Amino acid sequence: MRTKKLYYALVLAGCLGAAPLGATAQANVKARTKPRVQAAPARPATPTPLAIANPVLAGDYPDPSVTKVGDTYWATATSSNWGPTFPLLKSTDLQHWSLVGHVFPGERPAWADYYFWAPEINHDANGKTYVFYTAHKRGGNLAVGVASADRPEGPYRDHGPLVGQPDGSIDGFPIHDENGQPYLIWKEDSNSVKKPTPLWAQRLSADRTALVGEKTELFRNTAAWEGNLVEGPSVVRHDGYFYLFYAANGCCGPGCTYATGVARAKKLLGPWEKYDRNPILTKNDVWTCPGHGTPIERAGHWYLLHHAYQTGGSFQNVGRQGVLSEFVWTKSGWPEFLNNHTTPVAPAKVPAVVADEFAGATLAPAWEWPVEDKPAFALQNGQLRLTARPDKGGAALGRPTLAANYSATTTLLNPSALPPGTTAGLAALGDPNNALSVLAGAGKLQVQERRDGKTRTLAEAALPPAAALHLRVQDQGGSRYRFAYSPDGRTWTELLPASETADGQFLPPWDRGVRVGVVAQGPASATATFERFELRNE
Incomplete structure (x- = not known):
């Protein structure tokens, strides 16, 4: 089994350029050397393009997929190494979405440990909703699994992996063939071992929980622009053709x-x-590196819901956001995206303030945790009580960041009463081994950098004698951090000199954005108590 570190390196390496076709693919891909001689079918007038304010899914929503159930659209996206696994969102217009839950809201599927990628949500003719998803198999490699539910909001029952090739299998997409038979299309993840990346298709069983028959290669990376991979297949049938949208390169x-x-x-x-x-x-x-999405039609307009980074600055710190791009069908039958090279519509405004008073009995669905290290926590009387852990940077609960400029605050209760060896506070979180934090404990306030699992102190001050201590993390431009505290929530004291900021460029993992939230490090018998969390976006 490859280590995570090796896998990151292989993925980022950009291993191969265009690869020669295999025998099957040579028979399966036609060179388009001249226009087809056929009459174009009559088409209605092209609808007036809609003004779409992107992102429609603000924050870290890679590999989004969408399906329609009745009058409602349902979407999900990659959660990678954050739990709970695979967000569930709904909308009536494809532009305004609500996060209503998760495919796996509690524990992850028993067969998998991490890398929860590329869920494809699909409402089938049999009345069930399926989510075909990628995950890393315990003791194995990447595989495509499936879960099903009687309703799109769940609960979902996991049916385990469908296919897991030696080099890995990812990006499953369900589709019916021209005879109405269900198939699964997926990518063989061979770029991770410096080989070409075929897209395969194989029949699904009637209950969609197994593959039957033989697999067939559709095509692989052959064009120069595709680089070392093709992936993220999604298919729609239109005017007698199957159209397969796919992503390529890095x-x-x-x-x-x-x-x-x-x-x-x-x-x-x-x-x-x-x-x-x-x-x-x-x-x-406005948008950089667009790809991996699902085509969907609404009211005569066609769209691709896909991900992209916001162009400019430290765009990777927020992550790959959900973007809705409109396309039309040309006279030649091929799709063409509108405003591909310019985006005249102003970007969508993220909420100015996102706050949580911890008033309910359960944590709001926007909160996340490291998928392999779910912390113990409880809500009571408007307080969040987080049980500490002694390793991996402590127990952590975070929320996705929505903009490159923001300020996050929380209130830590009774910091001077934390048990010996315990610290708690507020942090910008990349993963368990990478964070920037302001922490209270042992009579001190400290700004700490945790990089590649190694911790160093950037600033330190005496802990003020307050029953409640307000903590603040500010980010400017996606990677310049400042930290402050206040005994009363009105007068703030900065912990770093006025001319200095902490550099957070190291925080985002290669495939994820930064979260911000609360942490507690120390013996598992210790508990830190927080009131109100607020995220102000600029």
């Missing part, structure tokens, strides 16, 4: 090169024809 981080292409075929198993004008969706003045 997905993540400051050096990303992601873009979106399309291929089409009369029959699901091919032969497939890649569009000679690929990529059809690329970086513009």
Whole structure:
């Protein structure tokens, strides 16, 4: 089993350029050397493009997918190494979404440990809702699993993995062929071992919980723009063709090169024809590295709900956000995105204030935790009580950041009464090994940097004698952090000199954005108590 560190390196390496076709793929991909000689079917007038204020899913929502159930659209997205697993969101117009829960709200599936990627939500003709998803198999490699529910909001029953090839299998997408038979399309994750990346299709059983028959290769990375991979397949049938939207090249981080292409075929198993004008969706003045999404139609308009980074600055700190891009069907039959290279509509405004009074009996669904280290916590009388842990930077609960400039605050109760060896406070969280924190304990206030699992103190002050201590973390530009405290919540004292900030460029993992939230480190018998959390976005 590869270590996580090796896997990061392999993914980021950009291993191969265009690869030669295998025998199956040679028979399955046609070169498009001249226009088809056929009459274009009559089409209604192109709808007037809608003004879409993106992101429609603000925050870290990679690999989003969408399906329609009745009059409601349901979406989900990659949760990676944050739990709970796979958010569930709903909307009536594709632009305004509410987070209502998770596919796996408590414990992750027993067969998997981490890398919960690329869930594809699908409401099938049999009346059930399915989520086909990727996860790392315990003691194995990446595999595609499936869960089902009688209602899109759940509860979901996990059915375990469907396919897990030696090099890994990811990005499952369900589709019916031209005869109405259910199939699963997925990517063989061979770029992780410096090999080409075929897209495969294989029949699904009637209950969608197993693959049957033989798999067929549809196509693989062959074009120069695709780099070392094709992935994230999603298919829609239109005017007698199957159209397969796919992402290619480097997905993540400051050096990303992601873009979106399309291929089409009369029959699901091919032969497939890649569009000679690929990529059809690329970086513009607002959104960088667009890709991995699902096509959906509403009121005569066609869209791709996909992810992208916001262009400029330390964009990777917020993460890959959910973006809705409109496209039209051209006279040649191929899709064409509107405003591909410019985005005249102003970006959507994120909420100015996001606050949690911890008033309910359960934690709000926006809170997350490291998926392998779910902390113990309880809500009572408007307080959050977080049980400490002695390792991995402590117990942590965080919320996704929504903008590059923000201020987060919370109130820590009775900091001077924390047990010996216990610290608690507020932190910007990359993962359990990377954080910037303001912590109280042992008579001190400290600003700490935890980088690659190693901790150092950046600033220190005496702990004021207060029954409640207000703590603040501020971020400017996505990676410049400042920390402050206040005994009364009105007069703040900065812990770093006025001319200094803590550098947070190291915080985001290669595939995730930064969270901000509360932490408690110390013996498992210790508990830290917090009141009110507030996130102010600029």
